[in-house]
Amino acid sequence: MIGIFDSGVGGMTVARAIEQLFPALPYIYFGDLAHSPYGSKSREMLIEYSRRNTEFLLTQGAKIIVIACNSASSTASGTLRERYPLPIIDVISPAVRKAAQLSQNGRIGLIGTRATVHSGVYARQLKEIRPECDLYTQACPLLVPLVEEGWLNRRETKMIVRKYLRPLRDQQIDTLILGCTHYPLLSKTIVPRIGKRVHIIDSSVEVALHLKTVLEKDNRLYTSLLAPEVKSKYFVSDLSSPVQSLAMSIFGRSVHLEKINV
């Protein structure tokens, strides 16, 4: 099993991208809705939640962990890798690599939660790959609650998105990293407001492609994950009706979300 976790529904965009690439690989998804949003939590709490989430996924038989959350990836991935002897994939490096590859003018924008933006991890990784690039960041703390409420097409959401993106537009970025796994759900609102010529980096797609590279290099791991007769499972630490319907619209089918205490 692949173990995937996020603070809520955002990581389902990653799960969906993974199942599209690997229909025969079952996964266990955990959305820590009881502690969502992660983006406004302290580093200590994010490490603690990420540790608990990983322990839970391990008890369910995960052989590889995908941290499908930028806030957790940017603060806790190092600690998790030190503590657990299994492959751990984060959402940040695949997106940074893609942005570095696509940007022509070297002006890259990043939107994310406060935790992600303040961690500085995107800027550090980008400098290592393309030192001449500049990263322009914007924390967007209101977007995760709007997504979790299902307010994807509301006028208020469009106004807030426009306000958040204006400084990045003014910087004439040519590439925008959606540095939060909830944001692909807002891409129809984001694209016209940042400009159609700006490349949009959706980390869910990049993570799935990165997983493909990892599994191509490690056939033993790939074989250990194969279980065509086993179905993917979805767990959450709290459950509300908008979340149920968002899950349905992400996967295009109804998914059973099981509430558990982690």
Ligand code: DGL
């Ligand atoms: N979707 C997550 C991220 O990528 C978490 C957002 C949040 O809970 O604040 O950062």
